[in-house]
Amino acid sequence: MIADFKEVLVNVDPELPQFGELLTLQVNLGNRCNQSCVHCHVRAGPNGEKMMPRAVMEKIVGFLESHKGLCVDVTGGCPELNPDFRFFVEGVSALVSRLMVRTNLTVLFEPGLGWVPRWYERHRVVLVASLPCYTERNVDRQRGRSVFERSIAVLKILNELGYGRNEGLELNLVYNPGGDFLPGPQDRLEADYKRELDTKYGIRFNKLFTITNVPIGRFRESLEASGRLTQYLKLLVENFNPAAAENLMCRSLISVDYRGLVYNCDFNQALDLPIVDSKSEAVTIKQLDDVLSEGLEIITGGHCFCCTAGAGSSCTGSLVK
Numbered sequence: 001m002i003a004d005f006k007e008v009l010v011n012v013d014p015e016l017p018q019f020g021e022l023l024t025l026q027v028n029l030g031n032r033c034n035q036s037c038v039h040c041h042v043r044a045g046p047n048g049e050k051m052m053p054r055a056v057m058e059k060i061v062g063f064l065e066s067h068k069g070l071c072v073d074v075t076g077g078c079p080e081l082n083p084d085f086r087f088f089v090e091g092v093s094a095l096v097s098r099l100m101v102r103t104n105l106t107v108l109f110e111p112g113l114g115w116v117p118r119w120y121e122r123h124r125v126v127l128v129a130s131l132p133c134y135t136e137r138n139v140d141r142q143r144g145r146s147v148f149e150r151s152i153a154v155l156k157i158l159n160e161l162g163y164g165r166n167e168g169l170e171l172n173l174v175y176n177p178g179g180d181f182l183p184g185p186q187d188r189l190e191a192d193y194k195r196e197l198d199t200k201y202g203i204r205f206n207k208l209f210t211i212t213n214v215p216i217g218r219f220r221e222s223l224e225a226s227g228r229l230t231q232y233l234k235l236l237v238e239n240f241n242p243a244a245a246e247n248l249m250c251r252s253l254i255s256v257d258y259r260g261l262v263y264n265c266d267f268n269q270a271l272d273l274p275i276v277d278s279k280s281e282a283v284t285i286k287q288l289d290d291v292l293s294e295g296l297e298i299i300t301g302g303h304c305f306c307c308t309a310g311a312g313s314s315c316t317g318s319l320v321k
Contacts, residue, residue, distance in 0.1 A: 002233050002302040009300070012242045016251070019264075019296035023252040026073040026266060026315065027060060028052070029082040030258050034107050037143050041217035041270045044077040052258035057088045059260055059285050064095040066289075071098040073128075073253075073315060075266065078107040080116055093123050100126040102174075102315075105154040106147055117154075121161040126170045128209065128315075129155070134196040138178050155203045164205040172207045172316075180223060180232040182239060182310045183210035186318040209317030212236075212306045214267050236305035244312025247319040250298050260284045264298045266315070267306075273299050 009016040032048035033040075064070065072092050079085055079101060093099050101120070108116055120127060131151055133139050139148035155171075158164065164171035173193060177183055190208035197203040213219050215232055223229040250264040254275075261282050263269040274282040275291060283291050312319025 002305075003237055005300045005302060005304040008240060009245055012245050016245055016248070017298050017300065018251075019292070019298055020251040022067070022070065022254060022292060024071040024073055024249075024254075025060070025064070025067075026075060026253055026255040027088075028075050028255065028257050028266060028269060029077070029079040029085060029088065031077040032081045033077040033104065034081070034110055035078075035104055035143050035147065038218055038222060041214045041219060041267060042077065043217050043270075048077050050258045051082055052084070052088075052260075054084045054087060056258065056260040056285075057084060057091065060088075060256060061091045061095070063285050063288065064092055068095050069097045071100065072096045073100045073102070075102040075315075078104055080107050080113055081110070086119075089119075089123075089125070093125075098126060099123070100128055102128045102130070104130045104143075105151040108154050108157075109150060117157055117161055120158075121163070121169060124168050126172070127158065127163060128172050128174060129158075129205075131155075131173045131193075132176050132178065134193050142178055152201050152203065155197075155205075156201070159203055164203070171205045172209055173205050174209045174211055176211045176213055180213070180228050180235070182212060182235070183313070183318070186210040186311065187321075207317070209315075210311070210313070211315070211317065212309060212313035214303055214306045216267060216270055216303050233302060233305070236309045239309040240305060241308055241310060241312055241320065244308045244310075244319040247312060247314075248298075248307055249314040249316070249319075250307075253315075254288065256285055260286070262288050267303055268299055268301075271301070271303070273301070275299065 006017050030051035031042050031044045033044035036045040132142050136148040158171055162169045175189055189210060193208050223232055255263040255266045255269050257269050261274045261284055263274050277283055277291055307313050
């Protein structure tokens with residue numbers, strides 16, 4: 001039986017299960033994607049239909065107008081595949097201190113998206129790009145045939161625009177393990193990535209984020225099919241790191257789904273575990289101020305151990321050195 005994550009947190013510090021200060025609003029624009037990765041926790045793919053409409057986007061812009069200076073982290077699926085992607089990013093860009101977009105790179109070759117790289121460059125958007133390895137074999141095994149080749153081509157385009165090379169044009173890559181094991185040390189992997197990508201392809205980037213695979217969605221299904229789910233959950237629990245627990249992203253981040261419902265993180269969103277009010281009703285972005293002012297307890301589960309295992313894991317990489 002898996003330990004109760006909240007109890008484990010309380011034993012470290014009774015304040016850890018409580019939300020702190022809102023610093024980042026993560027917005028999931030939908031689950032449509034041009035890839036169908038085996039580790040995807042939101043089960044994104046070309047047929048994704050959970051797409052955020054413009055009406056919800058307008059509510060998020062309204063929230064940001066009264067909370068200027070937050071970091072906004074735009075994700076998906078492929079956020080660029082939302083038909084109103086441009087409307088949203090243009091609406092929030094002047095309201096935030098930092099605008100991040102998570103891209104799988106290859107989506108930028110999709111029809112009608114040729115304008116996106118230069119728009120990113122003009123608006124100094126921070127790019128967080130998925131590249132789960134620096135070798136073609138490992139990337140294509142996770143993400144599909146020719147994904148590595150096309151990803152390299154997009155990275156070259158971004159480098160030519162100044163990303164990863166010029167100050168103010170930040171390009172970060174994301175590594176996730178190719179199986180049911182923890183990431184290696186982030187600084188060492190970053191050095192390996194930079195050496196291999198620069199030497200072989202002339203590609204440069206700023207930082208590497210290592211993210212532990214979460215045992216939900218397609219990754220959980222693959223673990224169940226191979227009979228390795230219990231073993232993986234045990235690995236996460238046994239590698240619980242109190243130092244990582246003190247830096248959990250859910251203490252300063254709120255995630256918003258395509259309907260405008262809010263969550264403690266994108267993983268809770270994938271599991272349909274929204275933040276609820278005193279009546280146990282799901283909270284929307286319109287009501288977020290009310291629940292924040294009342295004090296917010298973080299909703300947790302066994303999947304949360306992925307964020308505290310080893311060096312920890314978050315949407316911006318490891319949590320401890």
